[in-house]
Amino acid sequence: MSQIDIDAFLQHQPLFQQLSPAQRAALVPGTHEVRGQKGQVIFQKGDPCDGMYVVVFGKVKLALTAQNGSEKVMEILHPGQSFAEAVMFLNRPCPVMAQFLEDGLLLHVSAEVIFGAIASDPGFAQRMLAGLSLRLHSMVRDVERYSVENSLQRVISYLLQEGQPACNGRVVHLPVNKNLIASRLNLTPETFSRVLHQLVESVLVEVRGRDIVLMDVEGMQQLVS
Amino acid sequence: MSQIDIDAFLQHQPLFQQLSPAQRAALVPGTHEVRGQKGQVIFQKGDPCDGMYVVVFGKVKLALTAQNGSEKVMEILHPGQSFAEAVMFLNRPCPVMAQFLEDGLLLHVSAEVIFGAIASDPGFAQRMLAGLSLRLHSMVRDVERYSVENSLQRVISYLLQEGQPACNGRVVHLPVNKNLIASRLNLTPETFSRVLHQLVESVLVEVRGRDIVLMDVEGMQQLVS
DNA sequence: CGACAGATTGACCGTACTCAAGCTAGGTGG
DNA sequence: CCACCTAGCTTGAGTACGGTCAATCTGTCG
DSSP, X not given: OOHHHHHXXXXXXTTTTTSOHHHHHHHGGGEEEEEEOTTOEEEOTTXXXXXXXXXXXXXXXXXXXXXXXXXXXEEEEOTTOEEOHHHHHHTOOOSSEEXXXXXXXXXXXXXXXXXXXXXXXXXXXXXXXXXXHHHHHHHHHHHHHHHHOOHHHHHHHHHHHHTSSOOTTOXXXXXXXXXXXXXXXXXXXXXXXXXXXXXXXXXXXXXXXXXXXXXXXXXXXXHHO | OOHHHHHHHHXXXXXXXXXXXXXXXXXXXXXXXXXXXTTOEEEOTTOOOOEEEEEEESOEEEEEEXXXXXXXXXXXXXXXXEEOHXXXXXXXXXXXXEEESSSEEEEEEEHHHHHHHHHHOHHHHHHHHHHHHHHHHHHHHXXXXXHHOOHHHHHHHHHHHHTSSOOTTOEEEOSSOHHHHHHHTTOOHHHHHXXXXXXXXXXXXXXXXXXXXXXXXXXXXXXXX
């Protein structure tokens, strides 16, 4: 659409809002809208990638596809979050696929203008570095989940993380359906369901559809210790 | 030791060697040597961290420690590699512990002088971004290993990766003992041993201590497909 | 030669996956 | 308004993969 729209969108994204108007204006020519509806694929694993994406509205998933066709959700992205930065810096094929989980709007910002912004504003470079570092940290957290925690601990640590700041009575609303959350936690839907059931039986949580009420945060923390 | 030594070391590290002499000289006051012997802990999970490390010689492991005391190796670092950059940018406690695997020497570069280098040289910022992106990519690869591949596939993909460029007859030398490699692949030593045995029986590799000879690269690739 | 860490092998077991059947709730059309 | 349909979720039974524990073997170093 119009350049004014894009500039307005950029101004509201955390990554870009500290840029000067002139710097932001320099991004606009390299930025375009990507609209998509639920289920639409943004890029496939292996595709080349010459820029990064910012979610304006809607939800997006990043997923790995196994050889048997089943897929494993790596990340669920919400408005304000960005993705594909790392692949842009390396100029390599994407290691994951990206897909709209619901109708939404992204901005695609070309590598070229990002490099320009880095060169013109060290503060921007630092924010990009902080962003990547954050991503790396949550990835370490994920590896920890997958490699040293069992299914019960994975579910609990997920709920406690989503329920920040955690306190008894807090309601955690699952942002997407349970199948996707299960995949995100590297569990089958069956196992996820059973673990939730187990938590209900131990009076640690209550489940009302997609709303999970944390009833005993301390008890939960004890189990992940 | 002397500033001259440090400057000379920095000059040989990939991350810093493209800096101008003046820029490198600016790093020296914020850099100091860290010598350690085998088994010595560099930092514990949870420690604060105000700079990054570069391995000059020796080997270092990054590991997660589970509550039962057992640990899971996340990364094995060789000379020229750096670590703790992400934690430095975020100013957060370390999510992992670091330990010398053999007697070695590190350089610790303070966050302060790194930030200075980023501000003074956009090219340096880009190299840092590329470095973090690379780390992120290998992390995605790891998550893929842990979540969609079974033990056989994990071992094969590790061997093929280490044996780049892969060809029949290539010898992959394990950089550390099999227990550590097993942990790196999120396997027990027993399982790792059994998988190697299985590969030998299928005439896909030969094992001579820590040297693994790739006998049938195509056959291996087929199994990980 | 003995001592020790690392590596291997075997027997057993447990967690989470698979497959299959049933349940629930929200939406649609007769 | 109700029967039906479907996607999402739950529950059950059986299984397999990889882990645990314990014994043994190998090789290296003092």
